[in-house]
Amino acid sequence: MPDTPIPLSAGATHRFEAGLERRAANYVPLTPVSLLARAAAAFGARIAVIDGERRLTYTALYERCRRLASALAARGVGRLDTVAILASNIPEMVEAHFAIPMLGAVLNPLNTRLDPATIAFSLRHGGARILIVEDAHAGLAAKALAEMDSPPLVIAIGEGGIDGTLAYEDLIAAGDPAHPWAPPEDEWQSLCLLYTSGTTGDPKGAVYSHRGAYLQALGNAVTFGLSGESVYLWTLPMFHCSGWSYPWACVAAGATQVCLRKVEPAEIFRLIAEHGVTHLCGAPIVLSMIAHAPAHEQRDFSQIVRCAVGGAAPSSTIIRTMEERGFRVTHLYGATESYGPATACLAQPDWADLTDEERYQRMARQGVALATLDAVTVTDPETGEPVAQDGIRIGEIRLRGNTIMKGYLGNPTATEASLAGGWYATGDLGVWHTDGAVEIKDRSKDIIISGGENISSLEVEEVLMRHPAVMLAAVVARPDAIWGETPCAFLEVKPGAAVPSSDEVIAFCRERMARFKVPKTVVFGPLPKTSTGKIQKFVLREQARAL
Known part of the structure; x- marks a missing residue:
């Protein structure tokens, strides 16, 4: 970056602005890629990713990401080009979250559980130039590509693939491990494209920025207590809201990520016991599977496992069972449009005086804003004014901050409807408690x-x-x-x-x-x-x- 002043505001004359412009020494656009560069420099020998018998240190992960970026650049991928990936929770998914943004390109993780027509729609709508496909999903990809007039170039992960594809590991081997990269000139630049799983009509593509992803990574790390000693188990699909932004959050903290291709209670318990897992995230169904796992699938472990759950609040029965089995549950709330978690239900000192049932009721609330979200409010749907913080009056939950999407790709009408008035309208109805915590009572359509x-x-x-x-x-x-x-x-x-x-x-x-x-x-x-x-x-x- 040239060492020349970057004007903060045109015509600034106040003594606290004049001569105090942004410079290369004091202003660098935020990007989650820098988190990996820092991790490789600070603790390169630490294990970053575990996948079966395979281990990747932070040095190796950074090198592989730069090799992949180099190989993609050699095939014409550049700024704001879309690169889609159809894969399970594997190391290559983590690599994609860093290598593609290195080029200033846009990452588009695809839901492996969707039908070929929806996959084809996403590839067309997002304008994917490259599609990276894990061999386990080659059949789905082939059916989707057959529905396209101009399919993207395909890169295959693993042995099985699609005829005429490039091999992922061949690209890694041929790539430059010292491939140079720089932050985007503007941190508002688009980084990621995530399609929502709508119930009617075509999916909408929420667009993330480099700035938002960086801040969400830090917000997640702080809220969930991630550190260099943390071991994070991937029970949440990385294609879902980019894994709630945890590929970036784990790297920000220097944690170890453990890959899991399929959510099965026996495998979850095994990995927790063998790798000393300390953190995991998932939908309520994941907690239900863990809580109701038969005795022969369970394994003993000595550490407390912090478990973040999003979606519907877990029942008191589930929370009690999880606690009895060594898990500590934290309820999060958010959406694809908010980079995953936007609020968290944080324990309060007075909870110690509550009965178990009263505490479980508090734990089921959606809570307060993450540190990196500007604000959460509950507003009257008719007046738009905040409702009373009495835990009784129902309104719509709305969010505001740097970790709200830029908008929906190619859909200005939906973007305006969601972001008008200075807030992201979630469509969830809830109440606002005296301690500032919000609590969902229902979706507006579910009352x-x-x-x-x-x-x-x-x-x-x-x-x-x-x-x-x-x-x-x-x-x-x-x-x-x-x-x-x-x-x-x-x-x-x-x-x-x-x-x-x-x-x-x-x-x-x-x-x-x-x-x-x-x-x-x-x-x-x-x-x-x-x-x-x-x-x-x-x-x-x-x-x-x-x-």
């Missing part, structure tokens, strides 16, 4: 209005999850000729548990909530889930209407 009364589906689900036979619960509105609509409960029972009767479940609820909130209909069976483990309530609403 049940029965006989003029508003019923939180989350509140009913929390009660249902206390039933000893219930593993997962989802509550939606079912049309009713008298009440307008009433709660309909869909329940998935624990493995090996006897299925209770509907009357038994209804009686259980009547003892624990107001009668108008009690489900009038109960359905048993596996719950439909998205590719990221979220329960598909839109499917259940259709089923409820058909009952």
